[in-house]
Amino acid sequence: MELAFRTDRGQVRTQNEDAVLILGDAFSGIALVADGMGGHAAGEVASQIVIEEFRRAFPSLPSTPVDIEQWFRHHIHLANEQVLQFAKQSNLVMMGTTVAAVCWNGETVVIVHIGDSRVYALQANELRRLTEDHSYVNVLKQLGELTEEEMRVHPKRNVITRAIGSSEQVEPDVQVLADPEFDVILICTDGLTTHLTDGAIQHVLQQAVSADQKADQLIAEANQLGGSDNITVALVQFTDRKRG
C-alpha cells in the first residue's frame, strides 16, 4: 500500500485553511482532509482541531465495523464541541470546517464526511464518487434543478448545509463497506473538484504511477486551472491488491 498527501495554498488565497492527516499502514489506518472556513485564522484553527482530534484518537481505533462507526461519530462530536467552544471564546462567527475521512481496518473501510470535501474511489479503472456534498448546489442538483456543470459555476456553490462547528448537533454521513476492493482512494477538498471534473480526476488516478506522483499531478492541474482555493488531496493506493 502507498499513502500520499499534498496540501497547497493555491494561486489566489493568502492562507491555507485546509488540513490533512494520514496515519497507519496496510492493515489499519486513517486518511482525512478538512477544509476550514470563517476567514482570518478561524478556518485554519477549525481544520486543525479536527486533525488533532483524530491524531489523538487513532491509537484507540476499534476493530469491528460497528465500533469503528461509533468511534468516528464520537470523535467528530468531540471535534465539533471544540470548534464551537473556540468560536465562542474568540467571538468568531461562521467558524467551521468540512471533513472527509476514510478509515480502514482489516477488510473494513469506513467513509465519513460532512460538507463538500469528497471521497472518490477508483475500482477496475472506474472512478466512483462515494460522497454526496452537503451543499446547497448539490441539493438542487439532486432534485434535478441544476446540472453538474451549472453546479460548478453557481455563485452560491460555496454554501454548505452541514459543517463541523455549525451547530451543537452535527451528523456525519457514514458508510461502512466490507472489503470493497478499491484500487485507489482519493480524499480531497473542493479546491481540487472546483477545477477538475470527475473525468480529469479519473484520468490521473488511472495512470500506472506512484501515489506521490498522482498527488503532485492533481495539485498541479488544479493550480494550472486557476487554483482559486486551497487544494488538498490524500491518496491511498492498494498496490498489492490481487484482483480476480
Added chain:
Amino acid sequence: MRSGERINDRYRIEQQIGSGGMANVYRAHDEILNRTVAIKVLRSEFSHNEQFIRRFEREAHAATSLNHPNIVAIYDVGDEDDLYYIVMEHVDGVTLKQYLQEEYISVDEALRIMGQICDAIDHAHANRIIHRDIKPQNMMIDQHGNVKVTDFGIAVAMSNATLTHTMSVLGSVHYFSPEQARGKFADEKSDIYSLGAVLYELLTGRVPFIGETPVAVALQHLQDDPIRPMDLNPNIPQALENCVMQALSKSPGARHASVAAFKKDCMTALSRERANEPRRLSANQDEFDQTLVMAPVVPEEKQDVPVTPPPVTPPKEQEPEEVPVKKKKRKWWIWILLIVLLIGGSIAAYVVADEMSRSVVPDVVGMSIGDATTELEASGFVVEVTERASDDIAEGEVISQNPQEGRKPKRGTTVTIVVSAGKETVEMPNVEGLSQTAAERMLKDLAFSDLEITTEASETVNSGDVISQSVDPGEEVVPSEVTVTLVVSTGSNKVELSNLAGYTFDEASIYAEQNKLKIVKRDEFSTSVPKGQIIRQLPTAGTAVDPGTELTVIVSEGVEPTDISIEREVTVEVEQPDKDKKPKTVEVVIRTVDARGEIEVLRDQITETTTYSYTLVIAPDEVGTATIEVDGEIVRTDSVTYAQAEEAQ
C-alpha cells in the same frame, strides 16, 4: 468598534445599530459636515479577501450615483487600516421588517408603502443598477412613514466574491427569485419577483414560502406555488392578488415587464373598473396540471399576461366563478344556444334555468364551522374545509371563504372555508441533554417565550446542560401559553477525592473541611512512609463521594517498634577459701520479668566466681528486669528501659 472611536478622523462612532453576518452598522457623527450618519463596517474576518473588497467597493461606489427620496443616500466609501466602510444617510426609524412585526397594515397602507419601494427600485433600474437583495430588512421607515431602500448591489459583493465556504450566507432566501436560487444572474425581473414577495408579506403578514432551512425555502421558490394571498387575508381583492401572483411567476418572462408596470398593476388594483377582475391564471400551473389542458383562456384586456407556456385552466378548486372571460365564452355559447333554441323557441326557459342553477354565496366568515357548513349547504354549495392555525380567531371559527359573499356561482360549486384550528401548536422538542443556551435558543425560535430555569446537581448530566423539561417532548402545545421550566445541571455535587498520601493529618483535616467530608484517623506503622504522613485513604483517590462521606486516612506512625533482645551479664563472686579448706558452695538463681513474662532463666550452684549472661526481651515502652538471687537473697536487680535497650543495640 467602540463608541467614541473615530474613523478617518472624521466619523465619530456613537452606537452600534445593527449587525449582519458580514458587516456591522453604527450610528456616527460626521464631524466635518456636522450631521448624523450611518456607517456600515465590514467585519474584520472578511477584510483580508482582496477580491471581496474590490467588489464591495465597486458596488458601493455604483450605488453612490443614486439620488432619490426613497433611497438611502450613500455619502462615502472608504477604508482605513483594513477597515472597510460605507457612510450612509442615517434614517431615524425602523426597518420595514420590524415595522411589520409591530404594526397591522391595511391593504391601502401596504400599497402606499409598495408604491414608494417601487419608485426607489424603478429609479435604480433607470440607472442600470439592480438591487438583487430586496427584502424588508433592507428598507427603513422613517418617522413620517416614508420608505427608504438601502443596500443596493451589495448583495453581489457579498455572494460572488466570497468563494470561501460559508454555512449561513445563502442570502435572503425568502425574497429571492427562482433564477437567483438557480445561480443565474439576477436582473430587473428578479427584483420584480422580490417586490412581489415583499408585497405578499405586506398583504398577508407572512413570506410566500416558509421552510425549516434556507435550502428548503429556496427549493419552494423553484418548485412550489405560494398559498393564494386571498386565502390568508380575505380583504385582498382579486385584482391585487393577481398582481402579486404575476410578480411571483417562476418564469421571468411571465412577470411584469418593468417595475413601473408592476407598480401600475398594484396601484390600480383597488379601482372600481377592476372590482370584478377574474383570477388571473398563473403561468406556473402548467407544470402541475397537464391533464386539465383545455381551450386557451386569454383575457384580451390584459396586455402583460403570461404567454410562453401553453396556458391552461387552473386546478378545479381554484376555478373562478363568473369570470368575464368565461362570460364572453358563455355569451358565445349562448349565441349558439340561442340559435338552437330560437329554433326550439324557448330562450326564456334557458335563461331562467341558468339563473336558477346559480346561488348567492352567503357570508360565513366569523361563523362556527357547523353554522357555516349548514348555511352554505342550504344555498346548494359543496363545502370544503381547510384548517389553519390562528392566534386571533377562535378555534372552529371561519377565517375566510372562497368564493366570497355575494358571488353567484353555480349550485354545487365547492366553497372553500378556512377554519381556525386555534392557536398554532408546535411539537415540544426534546432539549434534554442540550446546553442551556442551545435549549433556550431552540425554544425561543419556536416562540416559547416563558422559560424558567431552575438548577439542580446531577451526577449524569454535565454542568450547564438540561436535565429535564417540564413539558414532555412530543406534546403539542401553544408556545405562548405554556411556561417551560428547564432544570439545568449544576454538575455533580460529588467530590472527586484527591490523593492525600503524603499529607499530614492536619492538612487532610483542612481538605476534609473544605469538601464537607468527615475525617477519621487511623494509625498504622509503616516502614516506607515517614511518621505523621498519610499512607493511604478510604475511599481511594479519584472516587466521587457525596458530601458528608466519611473519609478515613491512615496515618503513618513510623516504623513499627519491635521487642528488643538484649544480652546482659552478671558476675557472681564467690570468696576463695584457703587452699586446704573445702570450697564453699553457693546457689545462684536468675529471673527475668520482661516481654516474655516471668522466667527463671538460671539456677546454678557454684564454688567459684562465675559470669552469667542472660537475655532480656523488652517490649516498646516497657522495662525488662532481671533479679539475681544468691542463696535465696536478691543481690542485684538489673532494669533496662526500652530506650536504653535501643541505645545499646
